[in-house]
Amino acid sequence: MTVTEQGGTEAATGQPLVVLDGVNKWYGDLHVLQDINLTIKRGEVVVVIGPSGSGKSTLCRAINRLETIQKGSITLDGKPLPEEGKALAALRADVGMVFQSFNLFAHKTILQNVTLGPIKVRNMKKAEAQDRAKELLDRVGIGHQADKYPAQLSGGQQQRVAIARALAMNPKVMLFDEPTSALDPEMIAEVLDVMVDLAKQGMTMVVVTHEMGFARTAADRVIFMADGAIVEENTPEEFFTNPQSDRAKDFLGKILKH
Amino acid sequence: MDALVDNLDLILKGFWTTIQLTVVASIAALLLGTVLGTMRVSPIPPLRWLGAAYVEIVRNTPLTLVFFFMVFVAPQVDIVVEFKTSAYVALSVYTAAFVCEAVRSGINSVSTGQAEAARAIGMTFSQSISTVILPQAMRSIIPPLINIFVALTKNTSVAAGFFVTELFASGRDLNLRHPSDGLWFLGGVAFFYLLITIPAGIAASQLERKVAIAR
Ligand SMILES: Nc1ncnc2c1ncn2[C@@H]1O[C@H](COP(=O)(O)OP(=O)(O)O)[C@@H](O)[C@H]1O
Numbered sequence: 439m440t441v442t443e444q445g446g447t448e449a450a451t452g453q454p455l456v457v458l459d460g461v462n463k464w465y466g467d468l469h470v471l472q473d474i475n476l477t478i479k480r481g482e483v484v485v486v487i488g489p490s491g492s493g494k495s496t497l498c499r500a501i502n503r504l505e506t507i508q509k510g511s512i513t514l515d516g517k518p519l520p521e522e523g524k525a526l527a528a529l530r531a532d533v534g535m536v537f538q539s540f541n542l543f544a545h546k547t548i549l550q551n552v553t554l555g556p557i558k559v560r561n562m563k564k565a566e567a568q569d570r571a572k573e574l575l576d577r578v579g580i581g582h583q584a585d586k587y588p589a590q591l592s593g594g595q596q597q598r599v600a601i602a603r604a605l606a607m608n609p610k611v612m613l614f615d616e617p618t619s620a621l622d623p624e625m626i627a628e629v630l631d632v633m634v635d636l637a638k639q640g641m642t643m644v645v646v647t648h649e650m651g652f653a654r655t656a657a658d659r660v661i662f663m664a665d666g667a668i669v670e671e672n673t674p675e676e677f678f679t680n681p682q683s684d685r686a687k688d689f690l691g692k693i694l695k696h
Numbered sequence: 697m698d699a700l701v702d703n704l705d706l707i708l709k710g711f712w713t714t715i716q717l718t719v720v721a722s723i724a725a726l727l728l729g730t731v732l733g734t735m736r737v738s739p740i741p742p743l744r745w746l747g748a749a750y751v752e753i754v755r756n757t758p759l760t761l762v763f764f765f766m767v768f769v770a771p772q773v774d775i776v777v778e779f780k781t782s783a784y785v786a787l788s789v790y791t792a793a794f795v796c797e798a799v800r801s802g803i804n805s806v807s808t809g810q811a812e813a814a815r816a817i818g819m820t821f822s823q824s825i826s827t828v829i830l831p832q833a834m835r836s837i838i839p840p841l842i843n844i845f846v847a848l849t850k851n852t853s854v855a856a857g858f859f860v861t862e863l864f865a866s867g868r869d870l871n872l873r874h875p876s877d878g879l880w881f882l883g884g885v886a887f888f889y890l891l892i893t894i895p896a897g898i899a900a901s902q903l904e905r906k907v908a909i910a911r
């Protein structure tokens with residue numbers, strides 16, 4: 439099973455899928471997103487990197503309107519993000535999101551976590567949703583734990599379930615907000631492996647992460663943010679070996695020391 | 697003692713009315729209160745304001761005044777119903793404000809990540825509330841809810857002042873007819889109230905302990 443089969447992302451690879459045009463957001467006086475212009479093409483994997491507080495999460499969350507913006511526009515597949523209500527819910531169904539803290543539904547089994555969206559939002563038959571969920575859980579290596587509850591799984595396992603839950607909706611694009619930052623070191627690789635597979639299969643991905651290995655293996659582009667603005671944009675190789683801005687040099691110097 | 701036994705049918709009749717008031721108002725308050733509690737966390741500001749205004753006004757008004765409004769003021773705008781119906785409405789409206797607050801704080805006890813994850817897979821607000829948030833909020837809603845229903849059981853006695861012959865009114869009326877046996881009637885009435893409230897109170901504290909362990 440490949441992503442292109444289920445997601446229909448195959449058509450027109452390379453066409454703009456997510457377009458941010460002059461996006462601005464303030465929290466009170468704090469200008470958290472400053473004139474963000476960003477085009478993410480179908481099938482592209484974009485890594486967002488930058489110091490804490492630079493607006494990476496806000497950017498990510500603006501793309502599925504978990505955060506509203508005050509100026510500029512965001513379009514998905516050519517359509518502006520709806521304001522509220524059912525249309526917004528429908529948009530979110532097409533945008534997968536993976537959180538730093540997993541956020542699996544604590545009162546549902548692993549299988550139910552993955553079938554809930556397809557059944558409630560896509561009106562899929564229960565049996566069909568379960569079959570698909572089992573396939574996806576196998577794919578992320580959790581198939582044998584389908585009847586457990588989230589709290590019974592390790593962080594790395596929970597995050598892989600969260601990825602399966604998002605994939606079950608057949609998203610056009612997947613957003614990852616520091617998916618491995620809450621994990622113990624030995625569990626980071628198992629989650630990154632799943633993400634690398636996904637990238638290889640052509641999923642469009644926006645990934646906030648400081649994992650340089652992932653960026654080098656899977657990303658088409660690295661975006662460096664500081665103080666709410668995109669400071670630098672480049673291929674991973676160029677960005678990590680030859681950063682242009684002082685902010686990027688300074689930041690890379692700090693994370694490379696460890 | 698004899699007077700109590702002889703008039704047990706009247707006491708039981710009042711008790712039955714009290715049970716009716718309690719059960720009907722519990723269900724109605726539960727429904728209305730859940731809707732109000734959901735409104736208080738809704739993404740639509742006017743709904744939030746409406747919910748908040750309801751709670752502030754109703755919760756800070758004496759129940760007697762709510763009854764007074766239903767029984768004496770409402771008929772002036774041609775809303776004429778039976779006294780018992782007025783009692784149902786007054787008790788439901790009043791109790792709903794407390795249910796609302798229990799529901800709201802229960803919803804707030806569920807981490808925001810749960811609601812975000814629900815929204816992120818495309819659930820509408822009402823889907824996320826009913827399938828993700830409320831089921832998880834239940835454990836913190838139920839213990840205060842039982843206490844609210846215990847209070848409601850006792851509050852039904854206010855209906856006695858508004859022409860509904862429930863348990864308290866039966867006792868009061870018997871006392872007027874047989875003043876020398878007043879203490880017996882009082883004890884009988886109290887016994888029947890406790891028959892509802894003590895088991896409910898025990899259930900509440902047991903549930904509370906269970907929730908504490910599960911945390
Ligand atoms: N809900 C909020 N209210 C006020 N300020 C916020 C809120 N969320 C984030 N911020 C601020 O916005 C800035 C950007 O935050 P964020 O996007 O989370 O950064 P990052 O993910 O890069 O660490 C930070 O200074 C943060 O403190």
Ligand SMILES: [Mg+2]
Binds near residue numbers: 494496615616
């Ligand atoms: Mg962040």
